[in-house]
Amino acid sequence: MKVQKKITKKKLKQPDEFLTFTERSFFMVNRHIKKIAAAAALVLLLFLSFFLFRMWDERREEAASQKFIAALEIYSTVNAPYREGSPVEYKKALEEFETIAQAYPRTSSGRISLIYKGAIHLRLGELDEAIQACEAFLKKAGKERLYQLFALESLGYAHEGKKDYEKAAEIYQKIIRWGESYYWAGAHLNLARCYENLGKNDKALENYRTFLNVSPKSSSNHFVLRKISVLEK
Numbered sequence: 001m002k003v004q005k006k007i008t009k010k011k012l013k014q015p016d017e018f019l020t021f022t023e024r025s026f027f028m029v030n031r032h033i034k035k036i037a038a039a040a041a042l043v044l045l046l047f048l049s050f051f052l053f054r055m056w057d058e059r060r061e062e063a064a065s066q067k068f069i070a071a072l073e074i075y076s077t078v079n080a081p082y083r084e085g086s087p088v089e090y091k092k093a094l095e096e097f098e099t100i101a102q103a104y105p106r107t108s109s110g111r112i113s114l115i116y117k118g119a120i121h122l123r124l125g126e127l128d129e130a131i132q133a134c135e136a137f138l139k140k141a142g143k144e145r146l147y148q149l150f151a152l153e154s155l156g157y158a159h160e161g162k163k164d165y166e167k168a169a170e171i172y173q174k175i176i177r178w179g180e181s182y183y184w185a186g187a188h189l190n191l192a193r194c195y196e197n198l199g200k201n202d203k204a205l206e207n208y209r210t211f212l213n214v215s216p217k218s219s220s221n222h223f224v225l226r227k228i229s230v231l232e233k
Helices: 009-013 017-031 033-078 087-103 108-123 127-140 145-161 165-178 186-197 201-214 221-232
Strands: none
Touching: 033 087, 033 108, 087 108, 108 127, 108 145, 127 145, 145 165, 145 186, 165 186, 186 201, 186 221, 201 221
């Protein structure tokens, strides 16, 4: 037979623990209600700010993309293989890319516009401007490795155009290191040309031969074979 526990008057007078905890919690909340409300409002404000920024950022990306496509159409017409664009036409395309790069610097289209700026400046013989545009892109590129390779190639050509073959060679070496997965064979050809201008014929030969091995079906192979023949004498 179970013995029932006797509840004494003393125990009856003791406060219930759950009720006591609830009362304390309610008192604490009531005491700090303004701080809690302010914190909640701050969290809500941060969430709304982030949401609105994302919406604004997406709209900017879309607007930049539309303008970039229009600029690219102009550039494709000017740079078409069946005709040679005039400097005036290249300047027009350049203005379009400059506008995008300045108006939408945080967007991917704004960043890539810098590559086209560099390429057009290079085409116009404006080597310092080409270097500036390519370096500006490389500072913003992040993980866009393929676009970095395009920018580096233009940068190398610009330094080569200024007869700074040492600097150009450094850039082409970087392209070779970075561009293995993209089979960037042309960098070996460019590097060989720089070494030849620097009088480093052994290194030039090495890179001409590497180019032939990496790109055995290139249309430049006959030219490269002649270069090798001359340098081996």
